[in-house]
Amino acid sequence: RTLRIGLIPGDGIGREVIPAGRRILESLPSSLNLNFSFVDLEAGYDTFKATGTALPDKTVDILKKECDGALFGAVSSPSTKVAGYSSPIVALRKKLDLYANVRPVKTTAGSSNGNPIDLVIVRENTEDLYVKEEQTKETPEGKVAEAIKRISERASSRISTIAGEIALRRQNIRTAAPGTSNRTSPMVTITHKSNVLSQTDGLFRETARKALAAQKFSSVHVEEQIVDSMVYKLFRQPEYYDVIVAPNLYGDILSDGAAALVGSLGLVPSANVGDGFAIGEPCHGSAPDIEGKGIANPIATLRSVALMLEFLGEENAAAKIYAAVDGNLDDAKFLSPDMGGEATTEEVLNDVLKRL
Amino acid sequence: RTLRIGLIPGDGIGREVIPAGRRILESLPSSLNLNFSFVDLEAGYDTFKATGTALPDKTVDILKKECDGALFGAVSSPSTKVAGYSSPIVALRKKLDLYANVRPVKTTAGSSNGNPIDLVIVRENTEDLYVKEEQTKETPEGKVAEAIKRISERASSRISTIAGEIALRRQNIRTAAPGTSNRTSPMVTITHKSNVLSQTDGLFRETARKALAAQKFSSVHVEEQIVDSMVYKLFRQPEYYDVIVAPNLYGDILSDGAAALVGSLGLVPSANVGDGFAIGEPCHGSAPDIEGKGIANPIATLRSVALMLEFLGEENAAAKIYAAVDGNLDDAKFLSPDMGGEATTEEVLNDVLKRL
Numbered sequence: 001r002t003l004r005i006g007l008i009p010g011d012g013i014g015r016e017v018i019p020a021g022r023r024i025l026e027s028l029p030s031s032l033n034l035n036f037s038f039v040d041l042e043a044g045y046d047t048f049k050a051t052g053t054a055l056p057d058k059t060v061d062i063l064k065k066e067c068d069g070a071l072f073g074a075v076s077s078p079s080t081k082v083a084g085y086s087s088p089i090v091a092l093r094k095k096l097d098l099y100a101n102v103r104p105v106k107t108t109a110g111s112s113n114g115n116p117i118d119l120v121i122v123r124e125n126t127e128d129l130y131v132k133e134e135q136t137k138e139t140p141e142g143k144v145a146e147a148i149k150r151i152s153e154r155a156s157s158r159i160s161t162i163a164g165e166i167a168l169r170r171q172n173i174r175t176a177a178p179g180t181s182n183r184t185s186p187m188v189t190i191t192h193k194s195n196v197l198s199q200t201d202g203l204f205r206e207t208a209r210k211a212l213a214a215q216k217f218s219s220v221h222v223e224e225q226i227v228d229s230m231v232y233k234l235f236r237q238p239e240y241y242d243v244i245v246a247p248n249l250y251g252d253i254l255s256d257g258a259a260a261l262v263g264s265l266g267l268v269p270s271a272n273v274g275d276g277f278a279i280g281e282p283c284h285g286s287a288p289d290i291e292g293k294g295i296a297n298p299i300a301t302l303r304s305v306a307l308m309l310e311f312l313g314e315e316n317a318a319a320k321i322y323a324a325v326d327g328n329l330d331d332a333k334f335l336s337p338d339m340g341g342e343a344t345t346e347e348v349l350n351d352v353l354k355r356l
Numbered sequence: 357r358t359l360r361i362g363l364i365p366g367d368g369i370g371r372e373v374i375p376a377g378r379r380i381l382e383s384l385p386s387s388l389n390l391n392f393s394f395v396d397l398e399a400g401y402d403t404f405k406a407t408g409t410a411l412p413d414k415t416v417d418i419l420k421k422e423c424d425g426a427l428f429g430a431v432s433s434p435s436t437k438v439a440g441y442s443s444p445i446v447a448l449r450k451k452l453d454l455y456a457n458v459r460p461v462k463t464t465a466g467s468s469n470g471n472p473i474d475l476v477i478v479r480e481n482t483e484d485l486y487v488k489e490e491q492t493k494e495t496p497e498g499k500v501a502e503a504i505k506r507i508s509e510r511a512s513s514r515i516s517t518i519a520g521e522i523a524l525r526r527q528n529i530r531t532a533a534p535g536t537s538n539r540t541s542p543m544v545t546i547t548h549k550s551n552v553l554s555q556t557d558g559l560f561r562e563t564a565r566k567a568l569a570a571q572k573f574s575s576v577h578v579e580e581q582i583v584d585s586m587v588y589k590l591f592r593q594p595e596y597y598d599v600i601v602a603p604n605l606y607g608d609i610l611s612d613g614a615a616a617l618v619g620s621l622g623l624v625p626s627a628n629v630g631d632g633f634a635i636g637e638p639c640h641g642s643a644p645d646i647e648g649k650g651i652a653n654p655i656a657t658l659r660s661v662a663l664m665l666e667f668l669g670e671e672n673a674a675a676k677i678y679a680a681v682d683g684n685l686d687d688a689k690f691l692s693p694d695m696g697g698e699a700t701t702e703e704v705l706n707d708v709l710k711r712l
């Protein structure tokens with residue numbers, strides 16, 4: 001099988017980590033019978049400055065027509081409001097209907113000093129406040145701005161279904177490797193703020209409950225947690241959680257919170273997933289402070305490559321990458337500065353590649 | 357001076373901690389020349405079940421007409437949607453225009469094992485998604501619900517101004533007690549998500565910048581942080597922060613996150629502050645799991661009493677309570693179960709009272 005992968009480095013360290021993502025795909029063992037072809041695509045704030053648009057139509061077209069998946073680096077946000085600029089990744093998620101943003105957070109055997117954390121945040125990726133429908137009025141008391149938070153039964157249902165499926169798949173992986181986890185049954189925790197937002201978050205909650213009550217999820221334990229308590233619990237007992245499903249904005253916040261638990265944003269991958277398409281995207285940003293120094297941590301991108309492959313049905317290839325990354329982290333000889341090490345992007349990458 | 361204080365225990369352990377709040381007010385040394393009178397007021401889910409309203413008009417009237425301040429316990433939320441029920445504390449904040457929700461989070465000398473944390477979250481308390489303007493439509497694809505997030509220049513400006521004032525006041529306290537902190541200048545961190553919500557959160561950000569650029573805040577260092585990064589940073593380097601100002605919902609989430617850093621929600625106080633009025637409110641909820649057992653931690657309430665007194669201009673009385681509470685925690689002989697101890701509410705309270 002040959003997969004065609006769009007490469008969208010974006011801004012800042014995106015340009016340093018996406019090439020590492022390409023390298024690991026090219027280095028996968030030939031026994032997997034997987035080949036890759038690549039196409040370089042533009043998006044980001046620099047693209048906006050050069051062309052007036054942060055997400056050229058051509059990028060979207062090629063992704064839709066030619067590609068099986070893609071890797072997205074990071075984008076810089078302007079530090080003050082810039083007319084006409086709007087985040088290309090938010091637009092891309094919507095244009096390709098990549099309705100699930102999947103963000104696993106996991107300690108490796110060597111890195112955890114407390115109980116091992118192994119959870120995944122499944123974030124709705126197309127609606128909520130991210131519809132970006134805003135307006136501003138002038139009033140006698142000054143400006144008043146309003147934004148729409150939109151929650152639909154359709155989006156809430158499909159995100160909850162995929163969360164349930166991910167919970168089942170994780171349980172299968174645990175069953176196949178006994179002794180790696182104490183968890184006996186898969187669990188999904190529904191996050192919302194329906195005590196204040198009874199209609200919108202109330203709809204999310206109800207719909208999630210309904211979707212997860214389906215027969216195929218009968219082995220899945222379902223709980224819920226109000227978003228503010230969820231952040232509290234996430235920090236107090238992260239090892240308790242398995243799959244957390246949340247509307248877009250809460251998912252955004254929770255995934256950064258979860259990343260803090262494992263030491264560095266530089267470790268945390270994500271995949272933007274739609275039907276038959278996935279974009280891998282490291283959770284870190286464009287990191288202007290270290291841009292161009294060659295010391296960005298490539299791990300989040302390498303894991304995002306694996307996550308993309310999982311959702312493209314290539315679980316064996318994904319497993320190889322995860323294992324190589326875990327080997328690098330547990331060995332701890334080649335770690336980038338965000339991890340307390342001194343290795344460059346290239347050195348970390350080479351150490352991972354050796355372990356493939 | 358005699359202050360009249362409304363007591364609103366609400367539901368669950370609210371009924372166990374609010375009496376402790378009353379007791380500490382009655383036990384303040386007479387040298388302070390402060391007297392208190394009290395009035396018991398109804399609100400909460402039990403009130404709703406009994407009377408059909410969670411916040412009787414009478415409660416609001418008496419607070420407005422007779423009281424100088426109040427203490428609010430906690431409310432239970434129904435576990436499924438209940439027609440006509442809506443949170444009385446959210447309504448109370450709006451009806452009394454208590455526009456600032458002030459939530460200090462602090463390690464005591466004895467409790468911090470890393471760098472000491474001493475920050476305060478100043479949460480806007482009247483608008484954002486808490487305006488609760490929602491509607492639901494039926495569409496061919498199922499239900500679609502929308503909520504309004506409203507951000508006004510007026511509310512953003514006054515919350516930022518009070519955040520700046522709190523930063524200055526904290527600096528004065530530090531200056532008066534040299535050696536207690538390494539912080540050299542006051543700091544306010546503005547939290548928002550203007551990279552996605554350019555109009556609403558953009559207005560919050562711009563207005564906060566403007567308010568904090570006032571001459572009187574020239575000694576205040578002003579920074580900003582996108583809300584998802586803020587949660588990450590809060591967990592990675594909480595000791596860095598001083599005052600964090602945020603729109604309502606982010607403030608709600610951040611304050612639970614900050615509470616997780618100091619060990620127990622049972623320690624974290626808040627005050628709902630308006631012009632000339634303040635309601636102290638522990639950050640924990642009604643805790644149905646321990647209700648009626650007499651083991652609720654009264655510390656969050658005792659600190660909320662102190663915080664209320666601060667905003668009523670009684671800083672000396674407040675300082676006495678803070679010191680007594682810190683003494684109890686550092687001594688660690690009478691700690692409630694959430695703190696790993698075995699003391700009852702009454703025993704913790706008595707230990708604090710002894711130290712007044």
Ligand SMILES: CC(C)[C@H](C(=O)O)[C@@H](O)C(=O)O
Nearest residue numbers: 087089090252283551552584
């Ligand atoms: C850059 C920003 C628009 C984005 C988001 O909020 O989704 C980022 O924080 C993320 O989590 O991918």
Ligand SMILES: CC(C)[C@H](C(=O)O)[C@@H](O)C(=O)O
Nearest residue numbers: 195196228443445446608639
């Ligand atoms: C109970 C709930 C409505 C409330 C809020 O969201 O404000 C609570 O979480 C708080 O922080 O005081």
